[in-house]
Amino acid sequence: MSKRVGIEVSIAIAEAVGLARAEVIPAYPITPQTHIVEHLSEMVANGEVDAEFVPVESEHAAMSCCCGSIAAGARTFTSSSSQGLSLMSEILYIPSTMRLPIVMVVANRAMSAPISIWNDHQDIMVQRDIGWIQTFAENGQEAVDLTLHAFRVAEDRNVSLPMIVNIDGFTLSHVIEPIELPDQEEVDKFLPPFKPRYKLDPRRPISMGPVGIPEVYTEAKVAHDKAMKKAKRYILKAWDEFEEIFGRKYNPVESYRTEDAEVLLVTMGSISETAMTAVDAMRDAGQKVGLLRIRLWRPFPGQEFRKAVGKAKVLAVIDRCLPPGALCGPVGAELRSLFYKIPGAPKIFSFVAGLGGRDVTVERFEEIVDKARAFAKKRPRELYEVIGVREK
Amino acid sequence: MIPEFEKFKGFKAKNLPKDEPLSSGHRACQGCGEVLALRMVMKALGKDVIVCNATGCMEIITSPYPHTAWKVPWIHIAFENAASVASGVESARRVLARKGKIPKKHVDILAVGGDGATGDIGLQFISGAMERGHDFLYVCLDNEAYMNTGVQRSGCTPYGAMTTTSPPGKKSFGQVTWKKNVPAIMVAHNIPYVATASPAYFVDLMNKVKKAALVKGPAYVHIYSPCPTGWGSAGERSIEISRLAVETKVFPLYEVIEGRYIISRKITKPKPVTEYLKGQRRFRHLDEEHIEYIQRRVDAEYEKLLRLAEMD
Numbered sequence: 001m002s003k004r005v006g007i008e009v010s011i012a013i014a015e016a017v018g019l020a021r022a023e024v025i026p027a028y029p030i031t032p033q034t035h036i037v038e039h040l041s042e043m044v045a046n047g048e049v050d051a052e053f054v055p056v057e058s059e060h061a062a063m064s065c066c067c068g069s070i071a072a073g074a075r076t077f078t079s080s081s082s083q084g085l086s087l088m089s090e091i092l093y094i095p096s097t098m099r100l101p102i103v104m105v106v107a108n109r110a111m112s113a114p115i116s117i118w119n120d121h122q123d124i125m126v127q128r129d130i131g132w133i134q135t136f137a138e139n140g141q142e143a144v145d146l147t148l149h150a151f152r153v154a155e156d157r158n159v160s161l162p163m164i165v166n167i168d169g170f171t172l173s174h175v176i177e178p179i180e181l182p183d184q185e186e187v188d189k190f191l192p193p194f195k196p197r198y199k200l201d202p203r204r205p206i207s208m209g210p211v212g213i214p215e216v217y218t219e220a221k222v223a224h225d226k227a228m229k230k231a232k233r234y235i236l237k238a239w240d241e242f243e244e245i246f247g248r249k250y251n252p253v254e255s256y257r258t259e260d261a262e263v264l265l266v267t268m269g270s271i272s273e274t275a276m277t278a279v280d281a282m283r284d285a286g287q288k289v290g291l292l293r294i295r296l297w298r299p300f301p302g303q304e305f306r307k308a309v310g311k312a313k314v315l316a317v318i319d320r321c322l323p324p325g326a327l328c329g330p331v332g333a334e335l336r337s338l339f340y341k342i343p344g345a346p347k348i349f350s351f352v353a354g355l356g357g358r359d360v361t362v363e364r365f366e367e368i369v370d371k372a373r374a375f376a377k378k379r380p381r382e383l384y385e386v387i388g389v390r391e392k
Numbered sequence: 393m394i395p396e397f398e399k400f401k402g403f404k405a406k407n408l409p410k411d412e413p414l415s416s417g418h419r420a421c422q423g424c425g426e427v428l429a430l431r432m433v434m435k436a437l438g439k440d441v442i443v444c445n446a447t448g449c450m451e452i453i454t455s456p457y458p459h460t461a462w463k464v465p466w467i468h469i470a471f472e473n474a475a476s477v478a479s480g481v482e483s484a485r486r487v488l489a490r491k492g493k494i495p496k497k498h499v500d501i502l503a504v505g506g507d508g509a510t511g512d513i514g515l516q517f518i519s520g521a522m523e524r525g526h527d528f529l530y531v532c533l534d535n536e537a538y539m540n541t542g543v544q545r546s547g548c549t550p551y552g553a554m555t556t557t558s559p560p561g562k563k564s565f566g567q568v569t570w571k572k573n574v575p576a577i578m579v580a581h582n583i584p585y586v587a588t589a590s591p592a593y594f595v596d597l598m599n600k601v602k603k604a605a606l607v608k609g610p611a612y613v614h615i616y617s618p619c620p621t622g623w624g625s626a627g628e629r630s631i632e633i634s635r636l637a638v639e640t641k642v643f644p645l646y647e648v649i650e651g652r653y654i655i656s657r658k659i660t661k662p663k664p665v666t667e668y669l670k671g672q673r674r675f676r677h678l679d680e681e682h683i684e685y686i687q688r689r690v691d692a693e694y695e696k697l698l699r700l701a702e703m704d
Binding site for chain 1: 439440441442444451452455456457458460462463464465466467468469470472473476477478479480481482483484485486487488490491493494499516517519520523524
């Protein structure tokens, strides 16, 4: 039977990776991912997990090592953050088109400069187009569940794509929460052993990662894109199976008090819990406000999102990333493109908030909703606004 | 002495393996010394091997999809990271064998790259893999510049050589630095086996590769690989140039077994370096002064090597 324990989220994630029977774990330390890999290293050292922990010399080597181990047929996990994730960047594009199902937890953190170890989503937004399936966790339970889900989906032969579970650095990675840790039997039922269709094996030699001449390159990338689109079905199916075994239900987009809402906040990650509190307060004050949370970011669940928006007139999108010189934040841009020229589409504004560990309070969400209402009446000069900038 | 070497009787010119894990029909230039060296490496290793190839000439010429020249499992991920990919393959096989998911039979893991992939951009990755002690061999096929991108200088380009980024001009004479000693850097990692080899001495080359594969833990073989296209030499002279590099002491052949230097081919009557330099367009512009410097430095470097060998 699963047990409910008070546990640091990073430790719980490491326990989940152990329950998933990960076989090779190449990792390089970076704040705030460290507790995940420290605990995994400890579990391997104590023989609690029969795996190889490879203490590589950089994140670039970590991802390269992951490519080798997954291609050789071992269940592979790593974790990173921020600058480290960016150092991997060159390699991240490769296992996805090569269809190598590595699982990675990213403890989201700001990008330098100035150097900041604190949370926002700039690190992962830089890697938006690497072609990995990506989910965002709101709390510790989700972080554990989505990690198990990631192995199940990534390694499904109908999917065969690498997968990232995003968890907010510190605000999620370093907090102690009550979490239900599943037992081994349940996890084994949910997650069959990794059986790749192709692997490096002298008994059946194949060439992996050949040159893509112009006559084949486009087709290779189209095949990748199609695989991502097709993956959504299996992502949802795995969540259904997850519910059957563990009793917790997950959706690509979660709605909170959206019935008859005029304004919807749109969030990703742990900030959503504060947003819910803010929605409750605004509802108590008679405002028709709700919340949509994007759990599945890639492939983007457009259909589900449009349905979840319903008849709402205004979307106040929280972007935890400020791309200098862009028209608006990446989540805002995604949604504007989703609703472009759709009859009755809501007005969409991007609010950049919570950069580099800046708190986003209930009051800030109220301010955002007020501004979104005002912008809907009088179109602002820019499509985005940065919230909570100190004037002095 | 390394116990794994005792069972190995060595290849002889008469009984070389017939297998060709790297098939003909690839797209290398005429007279390519690198692909010839790679062919010998693969003949020495046989079929029970997994190859992790760095980006470069050998990767390009053997794998234009849907064709492949590889009859053994082969993977290419990127330029600098072949040693890290090999680390992953080795770790995976270790755990999978322990769990009974693959046969326990030993499979060699080869990481292979050019001089740029090894001595420049990949140095950190190789250093990491060597330091961690993975059971694999790394082969550097050294053609002394970035040939795949059009002959730019690398840290392994020899002094005075003309490349597209070390051009001789009014204020320059070509490459201004001495060749980086990558084998010495590998020796500094205290790995059990390091060797240099040349396709002109192919039995020696194959024996060294086999020993590198047999030894437990990381091993490194640095192979001289003539590039007619990049060096401006005649394609049919690649083996002759390889032999001259050894006979002039420009590229000495040696092994370093558990830190002990052993000269494979002692050069008692060396030919002058001019014999080696002539017939290679990359050295054509050098004046007497530079050639004299090269001769002095080659002699001095060889003396250093002899002293290392004598110390044991």
